[in-house]
Amino acid sequence: MAQTFSTLRGLILGLALILGAAIASPAMAQSGFNPTQRAVNEDQLMKALKPDGTISGRVTIPNQSAGTLIQPEGKEWRDYRRETLPRIGAIAILGMLVVLCLFYAIRGKVRVAAGMSGKTIVRFNGFERFTHWLTASSFVILGLSGLNVTFGRSLLLPLLGHQTFTPFSAFLKFLHNYIGFAFMVGIVLMFVMWVRENIPNGTDVTWVKEGGGILSKDKHPAAGKFNGGQKILFWAVIVGGVLLSLSGLHLLFPNRVDGGVIEIQFQSEIHGIVAMLMIAMILAHIYIGTLGMEGAFDAMGTGSVDLNWAKEHHSLWVDEVQKGGHGLPAAAKVAPAE
Numbered sequence: 230m231a232q233t234f235s236t237l238r239g240l241i242l243g244l245a246l247i248l249g250a251a252i253a254s255p256a257m258a259q260s261g262f263n264p265t266q267r268a269v270n271e272d273q274l275m276k277a278l279k280p281d282g283t284i285s286g287r288v289t290i291p292n293q294s295a296g297t298l299i300q301p302e303g304k305e306w307r308d309y310r311r312e313t314l315p316r317i318g319a320i321a322i323l324g325m326l327v328v329l330c331l332f333y334a335i336r337g338k339v340r341v342a343a344g345m346s347g348k349t350i351v352r353f354n355g356f357e358r359f360t361h362w363l364t365a366s367s368f369v370i371l372g373l374s375g376l377n378v379t380f381g382r383s384l385l386l387p388l389l390g391h392q393t394f395t396p397f398s399a400f401l402k403f404l405h406n407y408i409g410f411a412f413m414v415g416i417v418l419m420f421v422m423w424v425r426e427n428i429p430n431g432t433d434v435t436w437v438k439e440g441g442g443i444l445s446k447d448k449h450p451a452a453g454k455f456n457g458g459q460k461i462l463f464w465a466v467i468v469g470g471v472l473l474s475l476s477g478l479h480l481l482f483p484n485r486v487d488g489g490v491i492e493i494q495f496q497s498e499i500h501g502i503v504a505m506l507m508i509a510m511i512l513a514h515i516y517i518g519t520l521g522m523e524g525a526f527d528a529m530g531t532g533s534v535d536l537n538w539a540k541e542h543h544s545l546w547v548d549e550v551q552k553g554g555h556g557l558p559a560a561a562k563v564a565p566a567e
């Protein structure tokens with residue numbers, strides 16, 4: 230008897246399920262529900278709830294922005310993080326690498342046309358080199374750790390797996406947060422130290438018009454301590470460095486930002502885009518200081534460069550130094566190479 234009841238119960242339950250499904254499906258079709266159109270419905274939902282598209286409630290804690298559940302700018306920011314920024318980064322950085330490879334293949338290394346003289350001239354003192362390497366090394370660490378924020382999930386995670394990628398990224402993020410301050414100090418020192426010598430003048434306009442003589446094998450336009458190209462780089466590094474520092478500070482201390490989450494999203498966009506452009510630009514600077522030009526690295530390596538190199542690339546500066554300018558007597562600045 231008990232078994233008959235249980236069979237009957239099973240049958241009734243089955244029948245109810247079939248009936249329920251039959252009623253539900255036309256109802257669903259009528260409501261226009263289409264599971265593949267989730268994004269459209271999400272959008273409609275947001276618009277329906279508030280004219281500005283936000284979904285928010287009330288909170289009793291001091292942080293009122295915590296009451297906002299959904300804000301449409303968040304979607305735009307997510308698109309920027311997932312698509313726009315990686316695209317800008319890939320185009321700027323890979324594009325620059327391609328240009329540099331082509332340039333090296335076509336032009337080759339820029340040689341000292343008159344050959345090495347065997348005499349050197351002091352170009353940068355110890356403090357100048359310290360400031361350069363402080364800024365440069367912190368920039369490289371910030372660049373690599375920042376690129377991991379943008380590209381790590383898609384490029385490194387599949388290679389390393391979660392167990393390695395997670396602590397690796399946490400460590401890089403920690404480095405990024407702290408090394409940022411060394412970079413800021415470097416930018417301030419660099420500005421104070423070199424601003425006077427980087428004020429543009431007529432010589433730089435001619436230098437730029439002649440493309441720095443980079444395509445010519447033996448003729449280079451006249452230049453002072455810094456040529457037109459180096460002055461452009463200097464100002465780009467100062468402006469870019471200030472933008473990265475200010476936006477980086479906003480990202481580091483989001484609770485102190487007045488404009489709330491929208492302001493933080495804006496600062497994050499500035500930070501990411503400026504970073505990608507600066508990384509591409511600094512790749513060109515690294516190229517010309519190492520592979521691209523004979524004798525250039527010594528300026529920041531030992532601090533002294535070959536006299537012929539200096540005469541070809543910074544003729545006006547050599548004249549000034551030999552007249553006893555730039556703070557030291559000429560004899561102290563020109564020496565036989567070791």
Ligand code: HEM
Binds near residue numbers: 368376412507
């Ligand atoms: C100057 C001081 C700097 C500070 C305080 C700083 C701070 C930050 C912070 C807090 C983040 C957010 C990381 C996250 O989303 O978890 C970030 C991201 C990032 N930073 Fe910096 N940063 C600084 C300089 C730099 C420099 C010089 C570069 C480039 C060489 C750089 C490149 C990046 C990149 C590429 C990202 C990832 C952007 C993204 O994917 O949205 N940062 N930075």
